[in-house]
Amino acid sequence: MIWKTAWKNIWRNKIRSLVVIISITIGIFGGVFAVAVMNGAIDQRVDAALNEEISHIHMNDPAFRDNYDIRLTLDNPDRLLDTIEATPGVVAVTFRTIITGMANTATKSTGVQIVGIDPEKEKSVFTLYKTTIPGTGSFFEEESRYNQAYIGEDLAKELNIIRYIVDDAVLDTLAAKGVPQSVTDKLKAFIDYHFRSEKSFKQEIKNVLNANEQREYGSMILDAAWSFRERSRMTLTFLDKNQVQTGAVFRIAGIFDVRNSMYEMSQVLVKNSDLVPLTGLTPDQFHQVIIKVDDMQSAPAIKAALAKKFPGLEILDWKEIQPDLAMMTDMIEQFYAIFMIIILAALAFGIVNTMLMVVLERTKELGMLTAIGMNKKKVFSMIMLESIFLSLVGGVVGMGISQAIIGLTARNGINFSNYQEGLEALGYTSHIYPVISPSFFILVTILIIITGVLSSIYPALKALKLDPAEALRTE
Amino acid sequence: MSNFIMAWRNLWRNRRRTFITSASVLFAVFFALFFRSLQLGSYDHMFKNAIESYTGYIQVQQKDYWDEKIVDNTFTYDSDLDQQLLADNNVEATIPRFESFALASNGPQTKGVLVMGVDPEKEQHLSKITDKMVKYRLTEESINRIKQDADVPQKVKELALLFKDNAYTNSSRLQLDLGISDKDAPLVMPAIETYSRFENGSINLREPGVLVGNKLAEYLKLGIGDTIVLIGQGYHASTAAGKYEIKGIVKIPLPDIDNKIVYLPLDICQELYNAPGNLTSLALAVHDNSDKAIEATINRIENVVSGEQRIIGWREMNEVMVSQMDADNKSGMIMIGILYLVIAFGVFGTVLMLTAERKREFGVLVAIGMQKKKLATIMTSEMLLIGLLGMLAGSLVATIVILYGVDHPIIFKGSMAKMFEDYGMEPKMVFMGINTYFLWQMFIVALMVLLSISYPVRKIFGMKVVNALRA
Numbered sequence: 001m002i003w004k005t006a007w008k009n010i011w012r013n014k015i016r017s018l019v020v021i022i023s024i025t026i027g028i029f030g031g032v033f034a035v036a037v038m039n040g041a042i043d044q045r046v047d048a049a050l051n052e053e054i055s056h057i058h059m060n061d062p063a064f065r066d067n068y069d070i071r072l073t074l075d076n077p078d079r080l081l082d083t084i085e086a087t088p089g090v091v092a093v094t095f096r097t098i099i100t101g102m103a104n105t106a107t108k109s110t111g112v113q114i115v116g117i118d119p120e121k122e123k124s125v126f127t128l129y130k131t132t133i134p135g136t137g138s139f140f141e142e143e144s145r146y147n148q149a150y151i152g153e154d155l156a157k158e159l160n161i162i163r164y165i166v167d168d169a170v171l172d173t174l175a176a177k178g179v180p181q182s183v184t185d186k187l188k189a190f191i192d193y194h195f196r197s198e199k200s201f202k203q204e205i206k207n208v209l210n211a212n213e214q215r216e217y218g219s220m221i222l223d224a225a226w227s228f229r230e231r232s233r234m235t236l237t238f239l240d241k242n243q244v245q246t247g248a249v250f251r252i253a254g255i256f257d258v259r260n261s262m263y264e265m266s267q268v269l270v271k272n273s274d275l276v277p278l279t280g281l282t283p284d285q286f287h288q289v290i291i292k293v294d295d296m297q298s299a300p301a302i303k304a305a306l307a308k309k310f311p312g313l314e315i316l317d318w319k320e321i322q323p324d325l326a327m328m329t330d331m332i333e334q335f336y337a338i339f340m341i342i343i344l345a346a347l348a349f350g351i352v353n354t355m356l357m358v359v360l361e362r363t364k365e366l367g368m369l370t371a372i373g374m375n376k377k378k379v380f381s382m383i384m385l386e387s388i389f390l391s392l393v394g395g396v397v398g399m400g401i402s403q404a405i406i407g408l409t410a411r412n413g414i415n416f417s418n419y420q421e422g423l424e425a426l427g428y429t430s431h432i433y434p435v436i437s438p439s440f441f442i443l444v445t446i447l448i449i450i451t452g453v454l455s456s457i458y459p460a461l462k463a464l465k466l467d468p469a470e471a472l473r474t475e
Numbered sequence: 476m477s478n479f480i481m482a483w484r485n486l487w488r489n490r491r492r493t494f495i496t497s498a499s500v501l502f503a504v505f506f507a508l509f510f511r512s513l514q515l516g517s518y519d520h521m522f523k524n525a526i527e528s529y530t531g532y533i534q535v536q537q538k539d540y541w542d543e544k545i546v547d548n549t550f551t552y553d554s555d556l557d558q559q560l561l562a563d564n565n566v567e568a569t570i571p572r573f574e575s576f577a578l579a580s581n582g583p584q585t586k587g588v589l590v591m592g593v594d595p596e597k598e599q600h601l602s603k604i605t606d607k608m609v610k611y612r613l614t615e616e617s618i619n620r621i622k623q624d625a626d627v628p629q630k631v632k633e634l635a636l637l638f639k640d641n642a643y644t645n646s647s648r649l650q651l652d653l654g655i656s657d658k659d660a661p662l663v664m665p666a667i668e669t670y671s672r673f674e675n676g677s678i679n680l681r682e683p684g685v686l687v688g689n690k691l692a693e694y695l696k697l698g699i700g701d702t703i704v705l706i707g708q709g710y711h712a713s714t715a716a717g718k719y720e721i722k723g724i725v726k727i728p729l730p731d732i733d734n735k736i737v738y739l740p741l742d743i744c745q746e747l748y749n750a751p752g753n754l755t756s757l758a759l760a761v762h763d764n765s766d767k768a769i770e771a772t773i774n775r776i777e778n779v780v781s782g783e784q785r786i787i788g789w790r791e792m793n794e795v796m797v798s799q800m801d802a803d804n805k806s807g808m809i810m811i812g813i814l815y816l817v818i819a820f821g822v823f824g825t826v827l828m829l830t831a832e833r834k835r836e837f838g839v840l841v842a843i844g845m846q847k848k849k850l851a852t853i854m855t856s857e858m859l860l861i862g863l864l865g866m867l868a869g870s871l872v873a874t875i876v877i878l879y880g881v882d883h884p885i886i887f888k889g890s891m892a893k894m895f896e897d898y899g900m901e902p903k904m905v906f907m908g909i910n911t912y913f914l915w916q917m918f919i920v921a922l923m924v925l926l927s928i929s930y931p932v933r934k935i936f937g938m939k940v941v942n943a944l945r946a
Contacts, residue, residue, distance in 0.1 A: 019827055023820025030813035034806075067584040067694050100585045102578045107545055109708050110576060111587015111735075160543075197542045237578070239585050245706070261795075327894070339810070342506060346814050349499030350821030353492060357828050419805075422798025 002378055006385035009358075010393075017390060020354045024347050024394025024448075025401065031343045032402035032444060035336045036434035037414065042332060043435055045428050046296075046325060052128045052258050054321050056299040057306065059084075059289040062314040068100050068113075070241055073285040074313070080289060083309055089293045089302045092124035095286040097272055099279065101238030101247075103151075105159045112155070112268045114236055116275035116286070125292045128256060128269075136228050137254035140271060147274040148253035149234065152264025156255050157198060161232045164195035164225040173224050179217050183209065187221065201225065219417065228255065236268065241280035248278055259429040337443065344447055347391075348455040355387050355459035366463055367471025380460045387456030388449055395448035399441055406434045478849065482856035493861055496825045500865025501872070503818040504916050507811045508873035512880070514807045516907035518800045522793065524728050524901070530792040531570065531601050531758035532769050533776075535560070538785045540755055541792075546575055546710050549753040550784055559779045560759065565772040567760040568600035573744045574755045577707030577715065579737060581695040588691060589735045590705060592744025595678055600760035604738065607725045608675045609689055611643040617671040624670075627663055631655060637893055642673070642689045642726050651888050674699065676722040680740045684722040690734035692724050699723065705737070710750040717747045728901060815919055823927035826858060830931040837935060838943025851932045855925075862924035866917060880906035 010017050050056060059080075061072035074080065077095050084093050097116030102109055119140040123129055129139035132150075139150055156162045168191070171184050186208045195201035205221060206214065237247030250270060258264060276283055293302050299317040307315045319326035359366070366379060413433040416423065420430040486493050526532055535556070540548040552571055560569050573592035578585060598604050618635050621627055631653045643649040646668055655663055676699060678684050687697060697703060701721045709715035719739070727733040745751045761772060773786050780786060790797055840850060887895055887902035895902035 013831075016824065016827060016831070019820060019824045023817055023824070026820065027813065027817040030816065034809060034813065038806075067586075067696065069583045071583060100587070102587060104708070106712075107543070107547075111578065200542045239580060239583070243583060343813060343817060346499065346502060346817040346821070349495055349502065349818070350824050353495045353499075353821065353828070354824055356491060356495070416802065419798055419802035421795055422800070422802050425795040426799060 002382050003385060006382050007389055009382070009386050010389055013358075016354060016357070020350055020390055021394040021397070023350050024391055025398040027343045027347050028395050028398025028444065028448070029401045029405075031340050032399060032436065032440070033405060033434065035339065035440065036402065036406045036436040037432055039332070039336070039436055039440075040410075040432045040434040041423075041428050042328060044433065046329060048258060048260065048429070049322060049325055049427070050296055050318060052126055052131065053260070053263050054318055055125050055290050056293045056296060056318050057291040057303050057315065058321055059291070059306065059310065059313050059315045060287055062312070064287055065314065068098055068287075070099055070239070070279065070281070070287075073281060073287055074289065075285055077284060077286060077289075080310075084289065084291060084306065087302060087305055087309070089295070089298055090291055091294050092121075092292045094118065094121040094125045094290050095272075096288045096290060097275055097279070097281070097285075098287045099238050099275075101236055103155070103159060103268055104235045104237065105161065105233075108159050110155070110158055110265070112236075113266050114238060114275065115267055115269050116272040117269055118272055122269075125290055128258070131256040131258050132254045133228075133257050137252065139256075140253050142253070144251065144253075147248055147250040148271060149236070149250035150253050150269040151234075151255060152267060153255055153257045154261050154264035155266075155268070156228070156232075156252070158265065159234055160196045161229060161234070161252060162255070163227050163229065164198065164201040164222070165192065165227040166190045166221075166225050167192055170224045174217070174221065177220060177224075179220065183213050183217055195225075198222070236270070240278065244280075246278050248274075250274070259424050259431075260427040261425045262427060336440065337447075340444055340447055344451045348451050351387060351391060351452070351455040352458060354390070355383065355456055356462065358386065359383065359459045359463045363466060363471050363474050366466055367468045367474070370466070370468040371472060376464050379463055383460035383463050384453060384456040387459070388452035391448050391452035391455075392445075395445065399444060402436075403441075406436060409434050478852050479856055482853045482860060485853065485857050486860055492825060492828070493864075496822060496861050497865035497868065499818050499821045500862055500920060501869040503814050504866050504869025504920065505873045506814060507916055507919075508870065508913065509876060510807060510811065511912045512873070512877045512906045512908075513904060514804065515910070515912060516881075516884075516905040518804070519907055520901075520903070520905040521796070521800070522789070525793055525796060526789050528602050528607070528727050528729060529732055530789055532761050532764055532789045533759040533773060534787050534792065535757040535759070535776075535780055535784055536755065536787055538783060541785075541787055544574070544576075544755070546708065546715075546748050546750060546755075549573070549710075549750055549755050551752055552754045552757070556757075556779070560757070560776060563772060563775055563779075565761050565763055565768055566776075567762050568597060570594065570597045570601050570758040570760060571741060571754050572756050572758060573741060573748065573750070573753065575707055575715075575744075575748055577705040577737075579691075579695065580704045580706075581697050581701060584695045586691065586694055587735065588705070588737050589732070590707065590737050590739060590744060590747075592739045592741040592747075594680060594741045595738075596680075601758055604686065604725060605677070607644055607727060608677070608686075609642040609644060609673050609724045609726050610675065611646065611649050611668065611671040612673040613638050613641050613671055615639070620670040621667060624666055626666065628659070631663065631667075640693070641896075642724070643671075644726050651886060652892055654888050673724075675724060678722050678738060678740050680742055682740060683719055683743050684740070685719045686723045686725050686738040687721060688733040688736040689724055689726040690730065691736065692721070694734065697721050697724075703737070705747065707748065709748040710753070713749045715748045719743075815923065819923040819927065822858070822862070822923055823930070825861070826927045826931055829854075829857075830934055834943050837938060838940050838945075841938065842940050842944060847935055847938070851935045854931050854935065855928050858924050858928045859921070862920050866920045870913065870916070874909065877906050877909065881908045 059074070061074060063069065064072040081093060084090055095118065099114045099116070101112060101114045103112045123139070132139055133153060140148055153162065166187050171187060174184055174187075175181070189208060190204060195204070201222070205218065209217075232252045233249050234252070235247055235249050237245060240246045256264070272283070272286075293299050296318065300319065303315050303317040370376070370379065410433050413431045416430045416432065423430045537548045537550040557569050560566050571594055575590050577588055577590045579588040580586075593604070595604060613635055618639060621635050622632050634653050638652050641652065646664060649667070649671065650660055650664055653667065678686055685703060687695075687703065692698070695703070699721055703719055703721060705715070705717050705719065707715040725736070725738070727736060739747065742751070745753060761769065769788060773788055777786055837850060841847060884906065885904040892902035
């Protein structure tokens with residue numbers, strides 16, 4: 001009965017209620033959507049880290065991670081493999097040889113981590129092979145009599161393996177994509193010139209095109225002129241097991257793009273069969289076991305089970321390997337909650353004001369109700385319910401809109417390409433698919449109800465203080 | 476004037492409502508200012524760290540060096556250029572550098588490092604290497620001595636264990652990490668300083684020897700007096716290789732640099748890379764580092780350098796960081812935008828109530844001859860006053876907090892500090908003092924009020940007096 005009255009009361013002054021409801025709708029939508037974008041970015045980061053970069057559990061010599069000493073190997077993989085695979089929850093296992101070294105081309109050199117792998121096993125643990133840039137080759141699919149290396153896009157740029165070239169074919173592609181003649185004519189100035197860096201190419205484009213053309217066609221031109229020199233080579237050098245400098249020429253098998261500059265710059269994947277003969281190690285020696293498990297949350301438990309079986313090794317789960325990732329996934333929910341609380345606190349002011357208005361406007365009516373025997377508790381709960389309904393209507397509409405917009409944007413993602421460089425340096429992609437867990441909606445609903453209750457207390461107390469005799473006399 | 480008095484009196488007819496509406500504006504303004512101050516302050520601090528310990532505000536480089544950082548893209552250092560640059564009012568000093576990449580090793584440990592040839596005296600104008608020398612270190616031995624000291628409180632001993640192997644460039648950070656209050660400091664600190672003192676050396680021109688970053692030293696297991704081997708690519712594809720003694724260990728506040736930096740005396744470094752007399756960059760220390768002054772300086776010295784060289788500003792040298800800050804800054808602005816939007820609706824709600832409540836009053840006023848324009852002005856002043864009240868109060872509270880915060884940055888102690896350091900951040904949050912971002916809040920609040928006022932103003936002008944009187 002009181003519920004119904006409260007509900008009907010809200011709609012007595014439609015405009016006033018609608019203003020509050022709309023403000024709550026907008027506040028909740030803004031908050032939830034912003035959280036969904038942040039959450040999407042973090043989810044994608046975690047996903048990429050676990051599927052492409054680190055996987056779930058690492059096992060190595062206890063001192064290995066201190067400085068990647070080539071001599072700190074694990075021996076006899078088959079014996080380890082049987083025990084690991086027998087552990088419940090383990091999905092796939094791969095072994096890696098990891099060596100610190102230098103990658104050189106004719107003009108450039110940079111420090112890298114040379115990772116020796118078995119491509120087939122690697123594919124069962126990591127999805128890195130799926131990130132090969134089309135046209136650059138593959139993840140060791142092609143047999144070759146040369147040594148092969150699989151490297152990141154940023155490293156390829158750094159080593160001048162990727163260049164920018166405008167030739168007739170590029171101009172034709174651009175024309176086919178609808179770039180006007182006036183623009184392609186301007187690009188003819190660079191025909192067959194090899195730009196060795198993205199930056200210098202961009203700079204030159206800036207000089208010939210006006211701002212409008214740059215905005216419209218800039219990224220299209222960059223994509224079209226992006227050129228990979230086939231059969232590119234680089235030299236990998238490092239110190240072998242006996243501290244003797246060694247190295248060999250590697251051909252680029254393929255180039256990957258994981259949208260994380262640090263990873264792309266530092267990792268060079270090569271086949272163990274190519275690497276091991278150079279190192280002075282034997283084929284059954286390697287540095288790290290990488291284990292994929294069925295559920296990322298169960299990694300710590302599986303790690304503990306493995307630790308019992310291999311007391312002499314260092315075994316780490318992903319939370320220990322990347323503490324920043326763990327800290328973020330653990331703390332971010334609290335941050336979301338604080339963010340929503342600040343928004344709701346701002347909304348509360350509007351609700352208090354409206355409810356106060358409701359009470360003062362209905363002085364006579366409330367006096368009458370008390371006079372004919374409605375007890376104080378009922379008056380109090382009526383006001384409180386009105387406030388809760390008001391907040392909930394706005395909240396539910398806001399959450400509904402958020403869900404709809406999240407659904408829409410999640411299909412194609414949102415591209416923050418202006419911030420690509422900065423985001424990728426932190427390991428985040430600039431193409432974000434917003435996502436939110438259903439439990440967040442429950443949290444928000446609870447917070448909305450609490451806001452409704454809290455902001456009705458003051459107005460409801462005001463209503464209680466009314467003296468029925470006095471109230472009846474007011475106009 | 477009378478309009479204003481009328482508006483002022485009207486405000487206090489419903490005190491409660493005025494207070495609540497103003498309070499909502501206060502809330503938004505306070506939060507907006509507080510967060511902006513922290514956000515802008517931390518950007519500023521990060522940039523200062525990056526610029527002052529590494530790139531500097533302005534550099535002169537060979538024209539292709541920035542795009543392709545190889546030893547071949549260097550230029551000859553001549554005193555003419557130096558004199559001309561120093562002639563500029565804003566240039567405090569020129570700091571010659573030779574930077575390159577090399578593979579460093581100490582026995583079985585190998586790592587790619589950033590080799591930087593510097594003139595230690597001139598670096599005092601910019602990166603101040605001497606201030607970054609490690610002075611204290613909580614080694615196992617020093618922790619044991621701390622443990623045995625009966626005067627040291629138990630809590631400090633526990634924290635010392637948490638910060639095992641940490642290096643410090645000054646005793647105040649050491650004091651904070653160990654959670655020692657200023658009151659206890661004179662009692663305990665001298666002893667702890669003695670236990671954890673780290674004997675460090677320095678480098679000088681013409682004397683072979685290197686300084687290495689603290690993280691790098693840890694990784695390569697290097698101590699003072701050890702030898703480091705550097706192998707790289709020299710001038711015109713020659714091989715650059717050399718063996719140097721570690722003279723000292725520095726701690727750079729940028730983890731990315733700290734784990735790969737090797738400082739060499741400039742001339743020794745040029746020798747290593749077979750490029751005597753050449754520089755990769757000439758960094759400039761400036762008197763005035765405001766954006767405006769930097770830009771003006773760059774414009775002035777453009778003429779000084781030859782066509783073979785170029786001037787490059789800090790923004791371009793820290794492009795990635797600028798882009799990150801930009802993204803973070805925009806997201807902060809969106810959050811504040813949402814907050815203001817919500818508050819704007821609250822203000823609009825108040826306006827709506829005011830109008831509905833006083834419909835009859837408006838009718839009477841107009842009926843007895845008040846101009847609609849005057850009425851609208853009063854109404855507008857009323858709402859502007861509410862906004863102004865909230866904004867002034869919010870700014871006042873925020874100013875007090877921010878001014879206090881500027882002098883007392885939030886510095887984390889103990890285990891909280893450890894968490895920040897593990898994350899690669901300085902355990903410190905810095906506020907930005909009063910600046911143009913204050914003006915923005917005023918502008919937004921004014922805009923918010925003016926938008927919501929358009930409703931009653933339209934109502935007043937469209938009002939039919941007869942209907943209004945009957946309301």
